[in-house]
Amino acid sequence: MKKLRGICLGAGYFSRFQYEAWARIPEVEIVALANRSLDKAREAAALHRIPRAYAWADLAAMLDAEKPDFVDIITPPETHLEVVRLAAARGIAIICQKPIAPTFAECETIVETARRAGVRLMIHENFRWQPWYREMRRLLDAGMLGELFSINIRTRLGDGWQDDAYLARQPFFRTYPRLFCYETGVHFLDTFRYLGGEITSVYTRFQKRNPAILGEDAAQIVCGFASGATAILDASRYNESDAADPRYTFGLVRIDGRKGHVELDLAGKLTLKLLGQPTRLLDYPHTRGGFAGDCVHALQRHFVDCMMSGGPFENTGEDYLKSTALMEACYRSQATNQVVTLP
Amino acid sequence: MKKLRGICLGAGYFSRFQYEAWARIPEVEIVALANRSLDKAREAAALHRIPRAYAWADLAAMLDAEKPDFVDIITPPETHLEVVRLAAARGIAIICQKPIAPTFAECETIVETARRAGVRLMIHENFRWQPWYREMRRLLDAGMLGELFSINIRTRLGDGWQDDAYLARQPFFRTYPRLFCYETGVHFLDTFRYLGGEITSVYTRFQKRNPAILGEDAAQIVCGFASGATAILDASRYNESDAADPRYTFGLVRIDGRKGHVELDLAGKLTLKLLGQPTRLLDYPHTRGGFAGDCVHALQRHFVDCMMSGGPFENTGEDYLKSTALMEACYRSQATNQVVTLP
Structure with missing residues (x-):
């Protein structure tokens, strides 16, 4: 079976739960990560045994080089729109941490960007x-x-x-x-x-x-x-x-x-x-195990199931609006x- | 020591807690009770060892005959104004069950009636x-x-x-x-x-x-x-x-x-x-013991203390408005x- 290739963006406090849960989903391989601070990116990559770490400035190049099936956005809300635009333009499916964006208008833009590009967008709302x-x-x-x-x-x-x-x-x-x-x-x-x-x-x-x-x-x-x-x-x-x-x-x-x-x-x-x-x-x-009853794993498991079956996400961008x-x-x-x- | 002479009005469900608590306050003697149903009045009087039972129609006569220091009104709200008028006219202190009356205007009338007559009014709010x-x-x-x-x-x-x-x-x-x-x-x-x-x-x-x-x-x-x-x-x-x-x-x-x-x-x-x-x-x-942490007893104890000291009630009519x-x-x-x- 060919694994889903994912990349993750972010190495802050909460990202550990997402990396850790991906490691327990056999259908997924996280092939690279990027972060604002390259040092922190390298640290996180080493910690979570992820092959490659990138700097934020190389985001577009990273997506082109890695050709992932999906990107998991774990960075703060103000960064989300930039990433969604880059991923959507390349037809890459997206999981995006909540809050979607700092303003409601920007949230709508993100959801609309994914919709127009025809890429799948799921919000990481784990509660x-x-x-x-x-x-x-x-x-x-x-x-x-x-x-x-x-x-x-x-x-x-x-x-x-x-x-x-x-x-x-x-x-x-x-x-x-x-x-x-x-x-x-x-x-x-x-x-x-x-x-x-x-x-x-x-x-x-x-x-x-x-x-x-x-x-x-x-x-x-x-x-x-x-x-x-x-x-x-x-x-x-x-x-x-x-x-x-x-x-x-x-x-x-x-x-x-x-x-x-x-x-x-x-x-x-x-x-x-x-x-x-x-x-x-x-x-x-x-x-x-994991975060709050292992809800991050349950959410990511649902994402993978839907990616493989083509079935609808429960946490769509439209719903989270x-x-x-x-x-x-x-x-x-x-x-x-x-x-x-x-x- | 001369005991405070009280009369009680009412023999419904909640009255048992008030009768029972009065019996535990040595400074008080409940000398009579009245109720809409004379049969229930007699029953309650026997149960709580209260000397005399009256019918509702004899309320004024009862107050004149018994000359109580206070009246404890335990009847439903719609009866309160009538009793307060009779007691206030005779200078008898009043404890009145909450709700004071069915309408806010009637509540105000009750409080005003007691105030004008210069009789003490405490609301039986026990919580x-x-x-x-x-x-x-x-x-x-x-x-x-x-x-x-x-x-x-x-x-x-x-x-x-x-x-x-x-x-x-x-x-x-x-x-x-x-x-x-x-x-x-x-x-x-x-x-x-x-x-x-x-x-x-x-x-x-x-x-x-x-x-x-x-x-x-x-x-x-x-x-x-x-x-x-x-x-x-x-x-x-x-x-x-x-x-x-x-x-x-x-x-x-x-x-x-x-x-x-x-x-x-x-x-x-x-x-x-x-x-x-x-x-x-x-x-x-x-x-x-008693009702809900014996709060009825605590309230009645406070009433008696204030009656004897002349100190202010915590549960005044004005406050309960x-x-x-x-x-x-x-x-x-x-x-x-x-x-x-x-x-």
Whole structure:
């Protein structure tokens, strides 16, 4: 079997999870990587046993030389459009990290660029690929909970209260004018859509709790689904949880429906309680390997499956524009202290 | 020592907690009770060892004959104004169950009636007297949590999903056009005010989950404090909790502040986690006796202390008008699907 040839762009904090997951997908060979800093590119290539490392200036030449089947964009949002243009022009399929781009207009341009070139574009939005959300969705699809009433997610990452918050891992977070909802909240907004369908109204209250950073690091968000159900996100990167590893499930989740409710704890334990019946533990697969229940691997596995079968991606660019539009609506709600309705 | 002479009005479901708590306050003697149904009045008098039982028609005569120091009004809201007028005219102090009255105008009339007559009026709003809320307030006052950031309460009573919901305990709930926020939510709104100060904006999403009743039985409410902090109430009487006794703490509570957070579980356990420090269990007194941590007793104890010292009530009528106005604002938010600001 001929392997899919991939190249990766980026060697920052999160890229390790993507390189590590590619190494566990036998149908894929990552043949090269590039990064703004060539030194860091070489380091990452050595670490992840990737044959060749390139400097950013050689991006076009790299694509021409390597002729990959796909490119995995793991660099910050402001770099995405440039890469998408180069890849699309060469007919190379794309996985692109979220946020797609810094502005909604640029997100649209990226999606449109891929569409016009006829290249496949999948957004690397991994939260919905966490195993507990897959299990919740399975329960909902099977009608176990009946009509969906509400989703409540509370996340407390506790990685943002120190004076030097984010410096070690994602230092650029400190200067983002829009931090929490743009970078982290959008994960949950997309997850809400995954679980409950389209959202038609939002109300938000954002706060900056750590004075050492520029953007907001805490938020309360209330979403109204087209179905009439409600989702609440109560979020902070400043305050802490009691989790041994706050970055395993990233929060507590409760879903209520007409027949009962399901709850996720901080260790990945899922319980189901049907009305009038005892609470029971749900037996489902979840693992401590990789990132947050190995969701990066699950997402990349889905990408490869679709590349090989020709089947549709779940995380298309078009679909993620909806999560992005919702995130933008959250900022509009914050600016006006009013409910914002979506078309 | 001369005991305070009290009379009680009402013999419905909740009155048992009030009678039982009076019996444990040595400075008080409940000398008589009255009820719409004289048979039920006699039954309750026998059960609670109260000397005399009266019919509702004899209310004025009862007050003239018994000459009580105070009257404890435990009847439904629509009866309160009549009683307050009779008691105020006779200079008798009043404890009045919440909701004060069915309409805001009538609430104002009640408070004004007592004020003009110069009689003391305390509202029986017992939630803020639950021992865990007292402990949380103590922590906040002591500066343990630093600046208040947010309060999150999730309540799932699970007593409202059956076809015969509320029939056994509080059957009139079934025909209330406004159920959850008017009857139950206002407890939490008052508790938010107790913990976080005045509230200047609300946004709500109400739902009727049980089709067999008239009013709403679930709600999401977001409150903005004057301080900038936020409170979220995610509530349902339809869906269930996992509590052995859902009517002990009535819900899960989390309070976040600049220095850390405190959490309440369904069994009354309070834990404190200061930033960067381990979670620790708080040792504070709470008891399974009486109603919800014996809050009715604590409230009545406060009433008696103030009656004897002449000191101010915490639960004045004037203060509870603010909680009532907030509850009314919630319904306006629901009607318009917009944020409502309060003066």
